[in-house]
Amino acid sequence: MYKFTAGFPEGKKFGLVKQLRRASISIPSNIAEGASREWAKNFSRFLEIAMSSCYEIETQILIANDLGFLNEKNLNELQLTLEAIIKMTLKFRFTLKKAV
Template sequence: MHRFKDLEIWKQSREFCIDIYQVTLKFPEAEKFGLVNQLRRSSVSVPSNIAEGASRKSQRDFDRFLEIATGSCYEIETQLLISNDLGFLSDEELSVLQLKLTSIIKMISKFRTSLKNNQK
C-alpha cells in the first residue's frame, strides 16, 4: 500500500482539478450540466482513482486504477479541446491546461513503470 497523500501525482492531479473548477466557472450557464459537469467529474476522477488504487494491496490492482486515471486524463483533454472549439476556453487557457495535463499523464506513466519494475 502507498500513502496517496505523499504521491506527487496525486498532489498534481488534485491541483489540476482546482484549475478545472476555476476555468469552468466562466463557461456559459447552459453548459452547467454538459461540459462543465463532464470536465469536473473527469478531473475529480484522476486523484480519486490514484487514492483508491493506493489503498489496494497488490501492485497490479494499483496499476489498474492508474490506468483508469490515465483514461480520465485523455477524456479531460478531449473535453478541453471541444471547449476551445466552442469558444468557452481561450487558446492560452487550453495551452496551459494541456501542459499541466501532459505532465500528469507522464508522471502516471512513469509511476506505473516503476510499479511494474518493483514487481519483478
C-alpha cells in the same frame, strides 16, 4: 478545472462542465483508491483509470476551445498540466510493473 469552467455559458453547466469536473476529480480519486490496494497490479489498474480520465479531459478541453469556451492561453495551461500528470502517472505505472 473548477476555475476554468466557472466562466462557461450557463447552459453548459450540466453537460461539458459536469463532465470536465467529474473527470478532473476522478484522477486523484483513482490514484488514492489504488494506493489503498495491497498489490501493485491492482494499483496499476487504478492508475490506468486515472490516465483514461486525463485523455477524456484532453478531448473535452479541445471541444471547449472549439466552442469558444476556453481561450488559447487557458487551453495551453490545461494541456501542459495534463501532460505533466500523464507523464508522472505513466512513469509511476512503469515503476509498479517492474516491481511485480
